[in-house]
Every structure is written in structure tokens, then in C-alpha cells.
Amino acid sequence: MDPQLYRAAAYYDGTSFESFAMDADPTILPKETPQRNAILHVAALNKQAQIAEKILQLHSSLLYHKKSDGDTPFHIAARVGCLEIVQLLLNYGKSGSGEIEANQKATRMVNLTKDTVLHEAARNGNVDVVELLMEEDPGLALLVNAVGESPLSVAVERQFFDIVQRSLKLTDECCYGGRDGKRLARSCSLLAQR
Numbered sequence: 001m002d003p004q005l006y007r008a009a010a011y012y013d014g015t016s017f018e019s020f021a022m023d024a025d026p027t028i029l030p031k032e033t034p035q036r037n038a039i040l041h042v043a044a045l046n047k048q049a050q051i052a053e054k055i056l057q058l059h060s061s062l063l064y065h066k067k068s069d070g071d072t073p074f075h076i077a078a079r080v081g082c083l084e085i086v087q088l089l090l091n092y093g094k095s096g097s098g099e100i101e102a103n104q105k106a107t108r109m110v111n112l113t114k115d116t117v118l119h120e121a122a123r124n125g126n127v128d129v130v131e132l133l134m135e136e137d138p139g140l141a142l143l144v145n146a147v148g149e150s151p152l153s154v155a156v157e158r159q160f161f162d163i164v165q166r167s168l169k170l171t172d173e174c175c176y177g178g179r180d181g182k183r184l185a186r187s188c189s190l191l192a193q194r
Helices: 003-011 014-023 039-045 049-058 060-064 073-080 083-095 100-107 117-123 127-136 138-142 151-157 161-170 185-193
Strands: none
Touching: 003 039, 039 049, 039 060, 039 073, 049 060, 049 083, 060 073, 060 083, 060 100, 073 083, 073 117, 073 127, 083 100, 083 127, 117 127, 117 138, 117 151, 127 138, 127 161, 138 151, 151 161
């Protein structure tokens, strides 16, 4: 990836990025860093919502791009807790075909450890992102990662009890599976009573 493009996506305002992107070779945006970060990953990591939108307008397919650890831009935005970019990615996920199924494809993509975007948001205590994702796709609460953790168990393990309570209020169907088969049903029911 061109270093100027990287800096433009990470630190500049949307106008500077747009002028750089328009003046550059049209094939420059899909280029990657050595870790396979696409420019949309860079914008998400740095919470650059305006730039992320401009990137998606030019190359919407970057929504599904996986870097070397399997993370999509969705994983990054959920991890850093950028609600604005998560909402933007949700909207672009729907716009491909205009159907919820298309959006679920984006939200249910997993990285190499089989974490979904909801796992990432729950692991990092991003309450608003968890709530938005669960409202959009309640079925995310049923998915477990490679070690058997559900997003709910990740929140319990990290003691993000506000996430646990909101999650239990948003859906009746949650997976209570924990790491290596441990079940958290009792802990969750006690938290729900708080």
C-alpha cells in the first residue's frame, strides 16, 4: 500500500483523502499492507468514518476483505468501538442486494479464531456496538468461536455486566457456551436479575 494513501486514510480529513484518491491510479485503493490490511481496515482502526464512507463509495467490495488474521473491516470497527463505522458497514452490507441476508453475510464473517464482530465488540466492552449488532442480527448471539465461547460468555469473562444485561434483554436466544465447553447459564441468570 502506498504510504501516502495510508497516512491519508489514517490521519487526514475526508477532503485530503478524496483529492489523493482521485489523483492516484484507480487500482491503488485495493492494494494491501504486508499484513493484508486494506485501506478500509486502516480507516476503521483510526475511526475515520468519513474516509471509510469514501472508500466504500469507490470500492464497496472492501467490506468483505480479510487481512492475514482473518479480520474484516467490521471486526476492526467493532473492536475499537466505532459505532459510526459499524453503522456505515451495516448499511453497505444491506445495499448490495437490499436484503438482510446480504448484511448477515458481512456480520457473520469470522476471523481465524472464529470470532464474529459481536465477539469483538463484547470482548472490548463496546456496549453500543453490541446493542446495534444484536438489534440488526440477534442470531449473532448464538455463534461460538474456535474455543467454544459465545459473545455472551466473552462479556461475562471480562466482567462487562452491562453488555450481558443488555444482551439478555435484546434476545431470548443466547448461547451460554463458554471456553472449552464451560456453561455460563447460572451466571447470566444471576446477572439478569440485577
